[in-house]
Amino acid sequence: MRIYLSADLEGICGVVDVEHTRRDGREHDRARKWMIQEVNAAVEGALRAGAEKIVVNDSHGTMRNLLPEELHPEAELIIGSPKPMSMLEGLSRDFDGTFFVGYHARSGAFGVLSHTYSGRVVADLKVNGRSIGEPGLNGLVSNFYGVPVALISGDQFAVGEARDLFPGVVGVITKEAIGRYVAKCPSPEKARKMIEEGAFKAVNLLRSGDIKPIQVPSPIEIQLKFLNPGMADLAQILPGSERIDPLTLRYVAKNMSEAYKAIRVMIYLGYSTLK
Numbered sequence: 001m002r003i004y005l006s007a008d009l010e011g012i013c014g015v016v017d018v019e020h021t022r023r024d025g026r027e028h029d030r031a032r033k034w035m036i037q038e039v040n041a042a043v044e045g046a047l048r049a050g051a052e053k054i055v056v057n058d059s060h061g062t063m064r065n066l067l068p069e070e071l072h073p074e075a076e077l078i079i080g081s082p083k084p085m086s087m088l089e090g091l092s093r094d095f096d097g098t099f100f101v102g103y104h105a106r107s108g109a110f111g112v113l114s115h116t117y118s119g120r121v122v123a124d125l126k127v128n129g130r131s132i133g134e135p136g137l138n139g140l141v142s143n144f145y146g147v148p149v150a151l152i153s154g155d156q157f158a159v160g161e162a163r164d165l166f167p168g169v170v171g172v173i174t175k176e177a178i179g180r181y182v183a184k185c186p187s188p189e190k191a192r193k194m195i196e197e198g199a200f201k202a203v204n205l206l207r208s209g210d211i212k213p214i215q216v217p218s219p220i221e222i223q224l225k226f227l228n229p230g231m232a233d234l235a236q237i238l239p240g241s242e243r244i245d246p247l248t249l250r251y252v253a254k255n256m257s258e259a260y261k262a263i264r265v266m267i268y269l270g271y272s273t274l275k
């Protein structure tokens with residue numbers, strides 16, 4: 001069993017504020033430690049269930065949050081940015097399952113620090129008519145490569161999105177969101193135990209065939225709604241995109257991989273207009 005693990009920060013137990021998630025945040029260094037501890041718990045659970053290879057992709061902000069010296073010795077770490085495939089860099093058909101650790105709810109939804117890729121750019125992302133966030137988007141791309149989502153950890157809304165889309169996924173709720181910046185949390189130690197157990201279970205479910213890749217439809221219709229029209233003004237230079245209202249671009253991709261790349265280009269272009 002080969003596991004691909006994408007780790008974000010907003011869904012880590014104890015993380016509720018930009019002071020935790022921003023590079024210059026006053027509590028960022030503590031949050032980074034919680035993050036690598038949760039990643040290591042998932043690695044430990046997967047190894048205990050017989051996984052042979054685990055590649056961890058640091059998927060938050062600068063993508064240099066996870067401390068290499070504290071990484072589980074049996075895992076490998078993809079660190080640094082920019083990465084062409086961002087939160088999914090290094091994912092390929094060679095993996096048997098994907099883990100999402102520390103994931104969060106989508107832009108505009110309930111959930112701690114909810115956003116979709118860029119909280120300063122994306123108001124809403126629809127894929128084939130349905131609003132989705134990072135659990136859904138990254139999970140659809142992973143399934144397109146034939147790699148099912150086997151584990152997700154985060155608040156109840158992040159886990160809920162994955163459960164709606166990916167049957168059989170093991171969900172570990174590491175905190176209960178009360179507001180965008182408020183959550184009820186178990187102790188980090190308890191959260192890590194739940195993640196380790198979840199990872200153990202997920203690898204066993206992959207092995208028994210109880211978690212299988214879903215069929216991802218094609219073509220894929222994207223509707224990306226920006227936070228202001230200036231972003232759509234520039235992002236509409238993406239060939240094939242269509243402006244359907246002041247804030248929204250539509251794009252029809254031949255498959256989920258192309259859809260993901262188009263979304264990333266639109267977000268980059270939107271971001272570049274920020275004053």
Ligand SMILES: [Zn+2]
Nearest residue numbers: 008009010060
């Ligand atoms: Zn993040």
